[in-house]
Amino acid sequence: LGFSVYEKGFDYRYALFVLLCAPEYFLPLRNLGQSYHIKINALAAAKQLAYWFDENNSLEKNSNKPLLxxxxxxxxxxxxxxxxxxxxxxxxxxxxxxxxxxxxxxxxxxxxxxxxxxxxxxxxxxxxxxxxxxxxxxxxxxxxxxxxxxxxxxxxxxxxxxxxxxxxxxxxxxxxxxxxxxxxxxxxxxxxxxxxxxxxxxxxxxxxxxxxxxxxxxxxxxxxxxxxxxxxxxxxxxxxxxxxxxxxxxxxxxxxxxxxxxxxxxxxxxxxxxxxxxxxxxxxxxxx
Missing domain, CATH: 3.40.50.300 (P-loop containing nucleotide triphosphate hydrolases)
Incomplete structure (x- = not known):
């Protein structure tokens, strides 16, 4: 926008309007990116927890094993x-x-x-x-x-x-x-x-x-x-x-x-x- 105003005579008022609107315009995309990373972190955490929720590894399932x-x-x-x-x-x-x-x-x-x-x-x-x-x-x-x-x-x-x-x-x-x-x-x-x-x-x-x-x-x-x-x-x-x-x-x-x-x-x-x-x-x- 700066070069357009400086080199091509783009109206600075329009340029200012675009700058003001850009954050709101791209906000959903940015939120999508954040949500994606949250999802990836959640999946990684769930993978680590899966062992403890596996019925084959539960304390009740292995109740025949002696306590330490x-x-x-x-x-x-x-x-x-x-x-x-x-x-x-x-x-x-x-x-x-x-x-x-x-x-x-x-x-x-x-x-x-x-x-x-x-x-x-x-x-x-x-x-x-x-x-x-x-x-x-x-x-x-x-x-x-x-x-x-x-x-x-x-x-x-x-x-x-x-x-x-x-x-x-x-x-x-x-x-x-x-x-x-x-x-x-x-x-x-x-x-x-x-x-x-x-x-x-x-x-x-x-x-x-x-x-x-x-x-x-x-x-x-x-x-x-x-x-x-x-x-x-x-x-x-x-x-x-x-x-x-x-x-x-x-x-x-x-x-x-x-x-x-x-x-x-x-x-x-x-x-x-x-x-x-x-x-x-x-x-x-x-x-x-």
């Missing part, structure tokens, strides 16, 4: 025997991996990006089934137990923690009636960050946006860590849990965690030196 605590007790060890993990899109997570993780200890998994650390954590959660090989918990095959029962004993923090629209306290409690403000504060004190709530206007009532909006990456990781600790599980699987924290805050949180939550089986995918030094054992992963 009826067969063995905490602390829990893990072993992977010649495990190959393949994602639905064909990507290989790890190939022919052998791995042993000691019960009641902290194990750091190290390796280059793409080496399979996150894939191992997902497999230990039961989210990724081995294409070949076997996974054992306390020397009992994962196939012995119902996946949903196994998940009940695991607290997992992925690389991108999932937060939802609601108050800060809602994101801590996840709807559990036994979680109180006092329990949250107790965890904060143990993590050496008792003033963490004061960083949010309104404290526990502060509203988080969808998928972690209105909080920083570091705050999201601390919220997810607190949420995991409130579940009081025996197994913690953490994927770079302190990657967005500055060094001073990272050391405070790690000191608090390892000094106040003992006798847990902790498996951490780690790059940062501060995190690795707290591990009882460090295992290099090169699952390709």
């Amino acid at each position: 605590l009826n067969v063995t007790q905490a602390p829990f060890s893990f072993s992977l025997n010649k495990v190959t993990l393949v994602y639905p899109d064909g990507r290989v997570g790890v190939n022919n991996l052998n791995l042993k993780i000691k019960a009641g200890k902290t194990t750091a998994l190290i390796g280059a990006s793409g080496s399979g650390k996150s894939s191992v954590l997902r497999a230990l959660c039961g989210f990724l089934k081995p294409q070949d090989g076997s996974i054992f918990i306390n020397d009992v095959s994962y196939d012995t137990f119902d996946t949903k029962d196994l998940v009940n004993h695991i607290a997992y923090i992925p690389q991108q923690p999932k937060l939802f629209y609601g108050t800060l306290f809602d994101n801590f409690s996840m709807g559990r009636s036994d979680i109180t403000h006092e329990r949250v504060i107790d965890v904060l004190v143990k993590l050496n960050i008792k003033d963490f709530i004061n960083n949010f206007p309104g404290g526990f009532c502060y509203i988080l946006g969808d998928d972690g909006k209105r909080v920083s990456g570091g705050q999201a990781r601390i919220i997810s860590l607190i949420r995991a600790l409130l579940t009081d599980k025996d197994i913690f699987l953490f994927d770079e849990p302190t990657s967005s924290l500055d060094e001073e805050l990272e050391l405070k949180v790690l000191d608090g965690f390892f000094n106040n939550f003992p006798n847990k089986t902790v498996v951490i995918a780690a790059h940062r030196t501060n995190l690795i030094k707290y591990a009882d054992e460090v295992i290099a992963i090169d699952g390709r």
Whole structure:
């Protein structure tokens, strides 16, 4: 329009009219594009959830399988025997991996990006089934137990923690009636960050946006860590849990965690030196 006005004498009043109308004219097309992306995201999410709604995988369907605590007790060890993990899109997570993780200890998994650390954590959660090989918990095959029962004993923090629209306290409690403000504060004190709530206007009532909006990456990781600790599980699987924290805050949180939550089986995918030094054992992963 500018060149038409400048070079061809197009009436600037018409040009201004077109500029004013253009956003409204193209709005339906833009909305269509947004709706398309929302649909694609929804389909991807539904695909991930499909396993849990499959009647063949339901707890009721597999009620003949024993519960974990009826067969063995905490602390829990893990072993992977010649495990190959393949994602639905064909990507290989790890190939022919052998791995042993000691019960009641902290194990750091190290390796280059793409080496399979996150894939191992997902497999230990039961989210990724081995294409070949076997996974054992306390020397009992994962196939012995119902996946949903196994998940009940695991607290997992992925690389991108999932937060939802609601108050800060809602994101801590996840709807559990036994979680109180006092329990949250107790965890904060143990993590050496008792003033963490004061960083949010309104404290526990502060509203988080969808998928972690209105909080920083570091705050999201601390919220997810607190949420995991409130579940009081025996197994913690953490994927770079302190990657967005500055060094001073990272050391405070790690000191608090390892000094106040003992006798847990902790498996951490780690790059940062501060995190690795707290591990009882460090295992290099090169699952390709």
